Amino acid sequence: MNNLYTYVAIAVILLVVEGAYFRIARRLHIADIPNQRSSHHDVIVRGGGVIFALSIVLYHLFYYTHYWYFLAGLLIVATVSYWDDIHSLPDSVRLIAQTVATLLMFAELGILKPSLWWIIILGLILCVGIINAYNFMDGINGITGAYSLAVISSLAIVNYNLEFIDMSYLIVTAIGCFIFCLFNFRTKAICFAGDVGSISMALIVMFPLAKLIIQTHDFSYIVFLALYGVDTVLTIIHRIMLHENLGQAHRKHAFQILANELKIPHVAVSAGYAIVQMIISVGLIFCSNYHLLYSIIVLLILGFAYIFFMKRYYHLHEEYLQNINSLNTNNH
Secondary structure (H helix, E strand, O other), rough: HHHHHHHHHHHHHHHHHHHHHHHHHHHHEEEEEOOOOOOOOOEEEOOOOHHHHHHHHHHHHHOOOOOOHHHHHHHHHHHHHHHHHOOOOOOOHHHHHHHHHHHHHHHHOOOOOOHHHHHHHHHHHHHHHHHHHHHHOOOOOHHHHHHHHHHHHHHHHHHHHHHEEEEEHHHHHHHHHHHHHHHHHHOOOEEHHHHHHHHHHHHHHHHHHHHHHHHHOOHHHHHHHHHHHHHHHHHHHHHHOOOOOOOOOOOOHHHHHHHHOOOOHHHHHHHHHHHHHHHHHHHHHHHOHHHHHHHHHHHHHHHHHHHHHHHHHHHHHHHHHHHHHHHHHHHO
């Protein structure tokens, strides 16, 4: 019962702070202005994802299990990302912050040792890649909150039996996601997560996932992020094939084409991504003796599905780009 009261108290604090943030952000004009890459048309408060980092701060204040190195890394990357939301920062600064945060997470996990240098290098590349993938995928209403809830729920199911992390960490994270979804998982969002939200949540999700992989020595659990991973990696490959500048803004992800060109409601696309990921994750949990085979099959199915989808619908995005170019030419 004490835990229940604590969870309610945390939810109330997050709700009040989020509401207060909206007022401050509106007064300071911290808002997202629509552009050609945007999947929205209204000016909306940016940085509502600060609630994710705040939820972990509250977890550390209310519970005896503390992950201090991880918290320090989270606060560093959240601060830098929030500043980047307000005043654009160089890529190098963001990369340094993400690297430092990841190394601090490794210190918390107990793998920051000279003898494990090759694991540290590979892990650093993978984790920074996941952080940026999470950021790339934050492009429509509700997708970050809904997808993260699916990942956290999957981790909680495994944690019920394996106890690789304090369950309250996952529950408090889920509370933060749910509160955020109240304002973002809707047809007309009140706020966007911003880089501070997507990047913070990436680190928050990676920490328990890394603990699970280290405890079980089973890398197959990375499939808990399979849908984001396939969409991100294959979109990058697609853009390379198109000889595009990878640093330039775009809206070529599958979820963006679903929402923009096919006009499927944002919340439907976001819910679809969350449901598909949840099904994939639960499948892995129940295929306990065939994790590797299951993971390979899932990645192949997602890969072929992505290719089929793009072959069938990517021409709609090309038509959109042609219309934009025609409008720009006529305006000049």
